[in-house]
Amino acid sequence: MKKALVTGAAGFIGSHVVKELLDDNVDVRAFLRPGESRQNLDGLDVEIMEGDLLDKDAVGKAVNGMDTLFHLAAVYAIWMKNWQSIYEVNIQGSRNILWAALKAGVNRVVYTSSIAALGVAPGKQPGDEDTPFNQYDLGNHYVLTKYLSQQEALGFAANGLDLVVVNPAFPFGANDIAPTPTGQIIIDICNGINRYSFNGGFNVVDVRDVAKGHILAAKKGKTGEKYILGNMNLTMPDFMHLVNGAVGRENRFTVKIPARLLQAGTYFLKGWSDHVSHKPPMSTPPEIKYASQYLYVDNAKARNELGLELTPIDESIDRAIEWFRKNRYIRI
DSSP states (O other), rough: OOEEETTTTHHHHHHHHHHHHHTOOOEEEEEEEETTTOGGTTTTEEEEOOTTTTTTHHHHHHTOOOOOOOOOOOOOOOOOOOHHHHHHIIIHHHHHHHHHHHHHSSSSSEEOOOOGGOOOOOTTBOOTTSOOOOGGOOOHHHHHHHHHHHHHHHHHHHHHHOOOEEEEOOOETTTTOOOOHHHHHHHHHHHHHEEEEOOEEEEEHHHHHHHHHHHHHHOOOOTEEEEEEOOOOEEHHHHHHHHHHHTTOOOOOOOOOEHHHHHHHHHHEEEEEEEIOOOOOOOOOOHHHHTTBBBBOHHHHIIIOOOOOOOOOOHHHOOOOOOHHHTTSSOO
């Protein structure tokens, strides 16, 4: 691996992948949306190329001369006035760049999917890469587009493209400008805004470990295989306890609210966004429905086949809080 194209390079995970590649002495070309903020790439020795994934000529030029492609670019949203772009970018955009990679003779593609593209195992059992997708009835457009685009990618792998899929869990850490849902949870807990939880759980992982998993997948992953990049399965109260402990509030009392009650409340929020504010709500019914499951996963395949080593979660939380404080997301 000498020359790599990274789509979504200025994003949360993408910027960490870029840093890992540079540390590995790989020349990096960063493919960004026109006008996209380059803040996460400041000071990094990368070639910047702007373009739209829906522009076939632009993606063709982007992959030209590259031996490796890391495709991370995607639209994430819990609410949109018009959902057209999330389907176009996440599915057609992925199709465009994978066709370009195939035609250009790129040696290896690492396709960034999500654990959202995998099925959820019953109860508190952890799912794995082979758990059949079973989230069709959520009404969650992001989840559905990640699954459909993943299937597109696997189809390319079955037809001659040397492609590996990685499925990150819920990452957190530095460079979380947006911030991501997991990052926002940490911010709200630290700022004393979030003292409520509901049934369900998720798998959290240091974003740096996710980035390292991408590099390992490029080097060691098997064509057509999926690899979960996750660390620890936790309930929301357990995660809140860890974050509170990191800021000296080990015994802080939290309230558990039934997920159905929260879901009912978000119908009002969604309605307000749909008809009045036309801005994203704090949450939506499909988001609560998805998050109130136990989104637990087994990371054994990535550990055993890729050699992925994971940072202790308490250390990752400390570093994330330090970055959020430094960048004034956290008041304490």
